[in-house]
Amino acid sequence: MTDKKMVETLIYTKSESLTELGTHYCPGCTHGISHRLIAEVIDEMGVREDTIGIAPVGCAVFAYDYFNMDFAEAAHGRAPAMATGLKRVNPDKIVFTYQGDGDLASIGAAEIMHTAGRGENITVIFINNAIYGMTGGQMAPTTLPGQKTTSTPLGRDIEMHGFPMRMCEILSQLDGASYVVRRSLHNVANIRKAKKAIRQAFEVQRQGLGFSMVELLSSCPTNWGMTADEALKWVGESMVEAYPLGDYKVSPEIKGMKKGGGG
Amino acid sequence: MQTEIIISGFGGQGVLFAGQLLSYAALEKDLHVTWYPSYGPEMRGGTAHCTVIISDDEIGSPVIRNPTAVIVMNLPSLDKYEPLIKTNGVLIVNTSLVDRDPEREDLRIVLVPANDIAEELGDKRMSNLVMLGSLVNKLDILSIEDIGTSLDRHIPKHRRNLLEGNLKALERGAALAMGEKLAT
Amino acid sequence: MAKELLKGNHAFAEAAIRAGCEAYFGYPITPQTEALEHMSKRMPELGRVFLQAESEVAAINMVYGAACAGVRVMSSSSSPGVSLMMEGLSYIAGSELPVVLVDIMRGGPGLGNIAPSQGDYNQIVKGGGHGDYRPIVLAPASVQEFIDLTVEAFDLAEKYRCIVIILADGSLGQMMEPAELPEMREVRRFEERPPWSLSGAKGRTPNVISSFYLDPLNEEEVNRRLMAKQAEIEANEIRFRELMLDDAEIAVVAFGTSGRIAQSAIKNAREEGIRVGLLRPISLYPFPYERIRQLGDNVKEILVVEMNSGQMLGDVRIGIEGRIPISFYGRQGGVVPMPDEVLEEIQKVNSRSSAS
Numbered sequence: 001m002t003d004k005k006m007v008e009t010l011i012y013t014k015s016e017s018l019t020e021l022g023t024h025y026c027p028g029c030t031h032g033i034s035h036r037l038i039a040e041v042i043d044e045m046g047v048r049e050d051t052i053g054i055a056p057v058g059c060a061v062f063a064y065d066y067f068n069m070d071f072a073e074a075a076h077g078r079a080p081a082m083a084t085g086l087k088r089v090n091p092d093k094i095v096f097t098y099q100g101d102g103d104l105a106s107i108g109a110a111e112i113m114h115t116a117g118r119g120e121n122i123t124v125i126f127i128n129n130a131i132y133g134m135t136g137g138q139m140a141p142t143t144l145p146g147q148k149t150t151s152t153p154l155g156r157d158i159e160m161h162g163f164p165m166r167m168c169e170i171l172s173q174l175d176g177a178s179y180v181v182r183r184s185l186h187n188v189a190n191i192r193k194a195k196k197a198i199r200q201a202f203e204v205q206r207q208g209l210g211f212s213m214v215e216l217l218s219s220c221p222t223n224w225g226m227t228a229d230e231a232l233k234w235v236g237e238s239m240v241e242a243y244p245l246g247d248y249k250v251s252p253e254i255k256g257m258k259k260g261g262g263g
Numbered sequence: 264m265q266t267e268i269i270i271s272g273f274g275g276q277g278v279l280f281a282g283q284l285l286s287y288a289a290l291e292k293d294l295h296v297t298w299y300p301s302y303g304p305e306m307r308g309g310t311a312h313c314t315v316i317i318s319d320d321e322i323g324s325p326v327i328r329n330p331t332a333v334i335v336m337n338l339p340s341l342d343k344y345e346p347l348i349k350t351n352g353v354l355i356v357n358t359s360l361v362d363r364d365p366e367r368e369d370l371r372i373v374l375v376p377a378n379d380i381a382e383e384l385g386d387k388r389m390s391n392l393v394m395l396g397s398l399v400n401k402l403d404i405l406s407i408e409d410i411g412t413s414l415d416r417h418i419p420k421h422r423r424n425l426l427e428g429n430l431k432a433l434e435r436g437a438a439l440a441m442g443e444k445l446a447t
Numbered sequence: 448m449a450k451e452l453l454k455g456n457h458a459f460a461e462a463a464i465r466a467g468c469e470a471y472f473g474y475p476i477t478p479q480t481e482a483l484e485h486m487s488k489r490m491p492e493l494g495r496v497f498l499q500a501e502s503e504v505a506a507i508n509m510v511y512g513a514a515c516a517g518v519r520v521m522s523s524s525s526s527p528g529v530s531l532m533m534e535g536l537s538y539i540a541g542s543e544l545p546v547v548l549v550d551i552m553r554g555g556p557g558l559g560n561i562a563p564s565q566g567d568y569n570q571i572v573k574g575g576g577h578g579d580y581r582p583i584v585l586a587p588a589s590v591q592e593f594i595d596l597t598v599e600a601f602d603l604a605e606k607y608r609c610i611v612i613i614l615a616d617g618s619l620g621q622m623m624e625p626a627e628l629p630e631m632r633e634v635r636r637f638e639e640r641p642p643w644s645l646s647g648a649k650g651r652t653p654n655v656i657s658s659f660y661l662d663p664l665n666e667e668e669v670n671r672r673l674m675a676k677q678a679e680i681e682a683n684e685i686r687f688r689e690l691m692l693d694d695a696e697i698a699v700v701a702f703g704t705s706g707r708i709a710q711s712a713i714k715n716a717r718e719e720g721i722r723v724g725l726l727r728p729i730s731l732y733p734f735p736y737e738r739i740r741q742l743g744d745n746v747k748e749i750l751v752v753e754m755n756s757g758q759m760l761g762d763v764r765i766g767i768e769g770r771i772p773i774s775f776y777g778r779q780g781g782v783v784p785m786p787d788e789v790l791e792e793i794q795k796v797n798s799r800s801s802a803s
Contacts, residue, residue, distance in 0.1 A: 049649040054512075055657075064655045070645040072515045073657035075538045078508035081500065085512025085520070086645065088496045089470050093647050111508070114501035283452070283623065290452050290625045298452070298623035302478055302561070323711030325622055325704070328785040 015039035017048045019068045028221040028228025030185040030235075031059060031127065035066055037195045038096070038125060041202055042069070051094040052086055054079040058100035059133040077108025080115035083122045094205055096123040102132045105141040105165050112171070119176030119210040123201045126167060129218040130239060137223030141165045144242050149223070164242060168215050172248035178210035180249040184217035186235035190245075200254070209253050217243055264319055266404055267327045269344055270394075271312035272336025272357070277391030281334070282313035284395060287413035288405045289317045297325040310339055317404055332402060334394045336377070337361065345370075353401040355394050355440075373397045373440045380435050386425060389432040396436025407437045450625040455615065456481035458590045458626055459523070459549055462597040464489055467632035468547070469518040470496035472509035476528040477561040478617040479551035483523065495634060503528040507535030507548075514544040515656045517644025518635060519601050523549035525617070526567050527558065529575075536610060537576025541658025541669070545604035547597070548582075549613045551620040554781025562781025563617035565703060568758035571614050572731045579670050581677055582610035583684060584731040586703040590624035596729070598629055603684065605641075607676055614731060616754060618704050618783060681733040689738075691717065692724035697796050698742045700726045700763050701752040704783065709752045712789035721797045731759070739766025747800040749773045752789055754782070772800075 014020070017039035025031045042048050048069050055063040057076035064071030074082045079097035087095040104112050104126050115122065131149055132138040138151040142164050146155040156164075168182045179201055183194035194216055201212035217239045221231035268285065270278045279300050289296035299314040314330070316322050332353035335341040337360045345365055348354055354370045359378030375397050377390035392414075399405055411430050418426055453461075460482040463471070471486040483499065490497035496513070500506035506522050513520040524532060529550045539546050552567045554560040572584050583603055587593040593615060600611040640646055645654055660666035690710060692698060701709040706727035716723045726742065728735050739762075742749065748771055751760045757775045767773055776792040778784040 050647040052515075052645045052647065061659060064657060068648075068653060070648050070653050071655050071657075072512070072645055073542075073655075073659050074511075075508060075534055078504070078511075078535065081505040081508035082512035082515070084498070084505075085470065085472060085509035085514075086516055087512075088498060088509075089513045089516045089518045089520075090646065110501055111505050114505065286452050286623060290450060296452070296625060299618060300621055302617075302621045322707075323714060324708040324786045325618060326708065326783050326785060328787050 015043050017042040017068050019066055021065050023066055024062060025059065026222040028219065028231055029059075030129075030216070030218040033185050033191060034125060034127060034194075034216050034218065035063070037191070037198050038098070039067065041195065041199045044199070045202060045206070047094050047202075047206070050092070051096070052090065054083050054086070054095070054097040056097070056099040056103040057134070058103050060098050060100060060127065061134065063098050077103050077106070078111055079103065080108065080111040080120070080122070080124065084115055084118070084120050087120065087122050091121070094123070094202060096125060096202070096205075098125045099127065100133070101126070101128045101130065101140045101142040105167050112167070113174070116171045116177040116211045116213070117174045119178065121205055121208055121210055122212075123205045124211075124213040125198065126213055126215040127218045128167075128215055128239075128243065129220040130164075131220050131223045133220050133223055142243075144238060166243060168213070168243075168248040171213060176211055177213070177249050178251040179204045179212035179254055181213075181247045182215040182217065182243060182245050184235060184240055184245055186217065186219070186232045186240070203257070204254055207257060209251065209257070215243070217245075265322070266317045266332065266402060267330045268315045268317070268332045268334075268398070269312055269330045270315070270334040270336075271310065271340035271344060274311040276311070276336045277388065278311050278334070278336060279313050281391040281395045282315045284410055284413050284417065285315050285317070285399075285405070287417055288409040291409060291413060292405065294319060294404070295322050297322050299325040312340070332398060334398055335361065336390070336394065338363070341365065353398065355397045355401070357390065357394060359390070371401060373401065375436060375439055377436070381432055384428050384431050384435070386428060389425065389429050392429045392432035393436040396433035397440035399433075400437040400440035407433055450627050452623050453590055453626045453628075454481060454621065454623045455590050455593050456551070456620040457485050458628070459593050459597045459613065460485040461489070461628055462594040463521055463547065463601070464493065464495075465629045465631050466598040466601045467519050467634050468495070468521050468601065469634040470513040470520040471522065472498050472500050472506040472513070472520070473522050473524065474500050474503045474506050474528060476503075476525045478553055478563075478620045479523050479525045479549065481620070482549065503531035504534065507532035507539075510546055511535050511539050511542070511544065514539060514546050515542075515645045517640035517646065519545075519547075521547040521549070523551065525551045525553050526555050526564070529567065529571070533576040536582070537578050537580070538658050540576065540580035540582065540610055540673075541578060542656050543608045543673075544656070545601075545608050546610050547600045547604055547613070548610065549597070549615065552614065552616045560781045561617060563619075563704060563754060563783055564779070564781050565616055565705060565754040565758070566779070567614065568731065568753070568755060571612050572734075572762075580673055581732050582612045583607070583680060583733070584612050584614050585686070586614045586729055586731050587619060588703050588706045588727060589626075590619070590622065591626040592729075593619060594626055594628060607680055609676065609680075614703070616704050617781075684730055685733050685735050685737075686729035687735045687738060688727045688729060690725040690727075692726065692742070692745075695722050695724035695745070696747045696800060697721065697723040697750060697793060698726055698746045699723060699750045699752060699789070699793065700728070700739070700759070702728050702731060702759060705752045705754055708784055708786050709789050711786035712793060715786065715790050716793045716797070719794075721793060723793050723797070728759070734762045734766075736762070736766040739763055740768065743767045743770045747771060748796050750792055750796050751775045752784065752792070753777045754784065755779060
C-alpha cells in the first residue's frame with residue numbers, strides 16, 4: 001500500500017449572512033436558492049452588519065431565522081411600508097424586503113406601488129411562484145390563466161378572476177422606480193444572472209439611487225403537484241413565457257454607475 | 264365671571280379670526296379663554312361660527328346653549344342665535360346683510376352697517392373688525408386697545424397692509440356702539 | 448415658557464416634537480389634519496422625518512418600521528383612519544414596540560361625519576386590533592392636558608414598550624386655549640437607541656422583531672408577558688381628576704370633553720343645592736375601577752355622560768358591581784351635549800334619589 005496524501009479543497013461554505021439553521025422549505029422549492037443568493041451578495045458587499053431585512057407573511061415568514069442579520073416580521077403585504085419607516089430613520093443602513101406574489105401583488109399592491117413611486121431607497125426581492133404557498137396552494141394574482149389551484153379547481157378562469165398581474169411591467173412605469181428587473185431560478189445559467197441582478201439592486205441602494213426590485217420566477221412543486229424537475233421545467237417554459245425575463249427599468253444614473261467589486 | 268360669545272356668519276367673513284382676536288386679547292390679560300370653532304366643509308362658503316368663552320376662573324364646557332353676547336354677520340345667524348341669547352345679553356347685527364330688525368326686546372342691540380363702513384374704510388373684508396369693535400365696547404372685559412394689540416401681533420403677514428384700516432374699523436365699531444340705543 | 452393660544456391639533460403635534468419625536472407618518476383626515484400639516488412643516492425644519500403615507504394602513508406600518516429602529520415615532524388620525532390602523536397596531540402590540548398614536552374621534556359608524564364624538568371608546572380602550580392586548584389610553588380634556596399627556600405618552604410607551612393612544616374628540620383637536628409647551632428635547636442619538644432595536648448587527652447577535660409565534664405555548668408565553676406588563680400598568684398608571692366629590696350624593700363620571708361639559712353642569716347644579724361631584728377618568732386603560740368602587744360606597748347614584756351610546760358606562764358598571772343605580776346620558780353621531788342637558792339629567796337623578 002502506498003501512502004495517499006489527502007488534499008482538502010474548500011469549494012463550498014455556508015454564507016456568513018445565513019444562520020446555521022436548516023430551512024423549512026419543501027424539497028425542490030427555490031426559496032433556498034434565493035436566500036443563498038441574497039446572502040452571498042450581502043457577504044460580498046461586506047454589509048451584513050449594516051443590513052436590516054423585512055420578512056413577509058407567506059412561506060418566507062421565517063426568513064428572519066435563516067438570515068444572520070437584524071430582521072423584522074411585517075404584516076401581510078406591508079413590508080414596503082415598514083421598510084420605508086425603517087429606512088427613513090436609518091438612512092445609512094441597507095434595508096430590503098423579501099416578498100411573495102400574494103404579499104406584494106395582491107394584499108400589498110398599494111404599499112409596493114407607493115414605495116416604488118416615492119423612489120424609496122430600499123431593495124425588494126419579489127418571489128413570483130404563481131401561487132399562495134403557505135395557505136396551501138390558492139390562486140395568486142400571478143396565477144396563470146388556466147392554472148389549477150385549490151381556489152381555482154377548474155383552472156384560473158379569466159372571465160371570473162381576471163388576468164395575472166405583471167408587477168415589473170407595472171412598477172417600471174413609475175418615475176420613482178430606479179431598477180426593476182425580472183430573472184428566473186429554473187436553471188444554473190439563470191440563477192447566475194439572478195445573483196448579478198440582486199447585487200446590482202443592492203448596489204443601487206448603497207449608492208442612494210432609489211427603489212430597486214428583482215423579481216425571481218420561482219417554483220412551488222408541492223402546491224403545483226409536480227416533482228422538483230417538472231416544476232423547474234414549468235418555470236422555464238410556462239412562467240417565462242407569461243413573465244418575460246429582462247430589465248424593465250434601469251435609470252440613467254444606474255447605467256452610469258461604476259461597477260461594484262465581486263458578484 | 265364668565266362671558267360667552269358666539270360670532271356667526273358666512274364662511275369668509277372672518278368670524279373665526281374675530282374670535283381668535285378676542286381670545287388672544289383675553290390671554291394677554293391672563294384670563295381663561297376657550298375658542299371653539301365650527302369646522303370642516305363650512306369653511307368653504309357655508310355658515311361658520313365660533314364660541315369664545317372668557318372667564319376669570321377655569322372654564323368647564325367649551326360649548327354653551329345660551330350665549331351672553333352674539334355677533335351676527337348675516338340673516339341665518341340672526342335667525343339662529345337671537346332666540347338663544349341670555350336676557351340682557353348683547354346682540355350686534357350686521358345690517359349691511361341683514362334686512363330685518365331683531366325681535367327681542369330684552370337685549371342690548373347694536374345695529375352696525377359693517378360692510379358699508381368697511382368698504383368706506385377701503386376693504387369690505389374688515390367688516391368683522393367693525394363688528395368686533397362694537398361688541399368689545401358693549402362688554403366690560405377687554406378694551407379696544409387690547410384687541411388692537413392682539414391684532415398687531417397676530418394679523419397674518421400678507422394682510423399686514425390692512426392693519427391700519429383694521430384698527431380704524433375697530434374704532435368705528437366701538438364708536439357706533441357708544442351711541443347705542445336700548446331696543447325697548 | 449409663556450402661555451400661547453394653541454389649537455389642540457397643533458398643540459399635541461408640537462408637544463410630540465418637543466418630546467423628542469423623531470418620525471411622524473400620517474394621512475390626512477378631518478378633524479386631525481392640522482397635526483399632519485404642522486408635522487409636515489416642523490419635522491423637516493428640525494431634520495426629522497415626516498412622511499404622508501398612501502393610506503393609514505401604510506402609515507401605521509411605517510410607524511411600525513421606525514419603531515423597530517428604536518426611535519420615538521407617532522401617528523395621528525381620526526376614527527375611520529384609526530380603524531384602518533388596527534392591523535398594524537396589533538402587530539406593534541405583539542412585537543412590544545413603543546408607539547404613540549392620537550385618535551381625534553369623529554361621528555360614526557362608517558364615514559359618519561367630522562363632528563366631535565367619543566364613539567371609539569370600546570374599540571380603543573379594549574384593544575382594537577385582533578388578539579389579546581391593551582394599549583394605554585389617555586383622555587385629555589383641555590389643550591394643556593393634551594400637551595402634557597402627549598409628552599407623557601412617549602415616556603410611558605418606552606417604559607412599558609407598549610402602545611399609548613391619546614383618545615380625544617374633534618372638539619379638542621379644533622379648539623384653541625392658552626397653554627404652555629414644554630422645552631425642546633433633542634432626538635435620541637443613534638448610539639442611544641435601545642439594545643433591542645434594529646440598527647444593523649454590528650458586533651452582536653442579530654435582533655429580530657416579530658409577533659409570530661407558531662407554537663401556541665410560545666405565544667402564550669408572550670401573552671403572559673403582556674399580561675404581567677398590564678398588571679404593572681394597572682398598578683402604577685391610573686390617572687383621574689375629581690371635583691366636589693367629598694360631600695356628593697351624586698357622582699357624574701365623564702371623560703374628555705364630556706367631562707368638561709359635565710363640570711359646567713355640576714357647577715350649576717351645586718348652585719341649586721344639589722350635592723353632585725365629578726370623576727373624570729384620564730387613563731381609560733388602566734381604568735380607575737378602584738375609585739369607582741369607592742364611589743359606590745359613598746354616593747347614592749352615578750350618572751355617566753358620554754358622547755356615544757354608553758361605552759365607558761360598561762367600565763363604570765364593573766366598578767360599581769351593581770351596588771347602586773347608574774344612569775346614563777349620551778349624545779351620539781357627532782352631537783355635543785350642552786351643559787343644560789346634563790344639568791337636567793342631574794336634576795332628574797337628584798329628584799329620584801331624594802325621593803327614595
